[in-house]
Amino acid sequence: MTTRLPAAVLWDMDGTLVDTEPYWMAAEEELVGSFGGTWTHDDALQLVGSGLWESAAVFQQHGVDLDADTIVARLTERVQQQLNEFGVPWRPGARELLEALREASVPMALVTMSIRSMADDVIRQIPFAAFDAIVTGDSVENAKPHPEPYLLAAALLGVDIVDCVAFEDSPTGVASAAASGAVTVGVPNILSLDDAPATVLWSGLEGRSAADVAALTDLRKASA
Known part of the structure; x- marks a missing residue:
């Protein structure tokens, strides 16, 4: 060999x-919820490994009334906050x-x-x-x-x-x-x-x- x-x-x-997947899932649920929508664990699993801009279109379909760049920025900022609070x-x-x-x-x-x-x-x-x-x-x-x-x-x-x-x-x-x-x-x-x-x-x-x-x-x- x-x-x-x-x-x-x-x-x-x-x-x-x-x-960090739990951090992303929490950020996603907060984002969709802030627009009155529902985001389930199964919904989150469908996006694991996907690109952020591709995922942004899914959030828009769930009622997030923001452009893709803003969605990516908000999700990333929230995950970074969790990294700072809870560590890597x-x-x-x-x-x-x-x-x-x-x-x-x-x-x-x-x-x-x-x-x-x-x-x-x-x-x-x-x-x-x-x-x-x-x-x-x-x-x-x-x-x-x-x-x-x-x-x-x-x-x-x-x-x-x-x-x-x-x-x-x-x-x-x-x-x-x-x-x-x-x-x-x-x-x-x-x-x-x-x-x-x-x-x-x-x-x-x-x-x-x-x-x-x-x-x-x-x-x-x-x-x-």
Whole structure:
């Protein structure tokens, strides 16, 4: 078995590195409720992993009488307030695996559909320079599940996407990473990935090492 590390590791943020989905769901419920509408947990689940501007159209359908940019700004501001109040809820093992890969000199990119200011808030909580490139929802034309975010990340790093490993927690994100050609690791959080096109499923990141990530390079042919 090869032990060669991937050319790069590409990370989703919300739900994969940090468990911020409850923050987003609370912000969504508050927003829709402020316009007299009802927003259920099932409604929120339908948007997990989606782009913010694509999600804005759904909120408008639920009675939010604001333009898309204002919706995105209000949701992001509310989530950032919760981050400041309650802290960044890292998923178990996430920071440790980031640090192990950084110590192994593996290039890494953050690939999130949150906007840049939100990503920066989370990145500031990491006590080392974790990412060599950052792709956010306001830097792409096509949000996940389109492959553009992951293809852009690989281009920014100067590597071939098929030599990369991507970590995702949602069906939408897995679809994006898999369509790009990356070896795609599904790490389920609040949604099942049983039917998602992940190359492999991990139950979590806790206890995982750079060697575990290196072993994934054997799965490249299967993901092509």
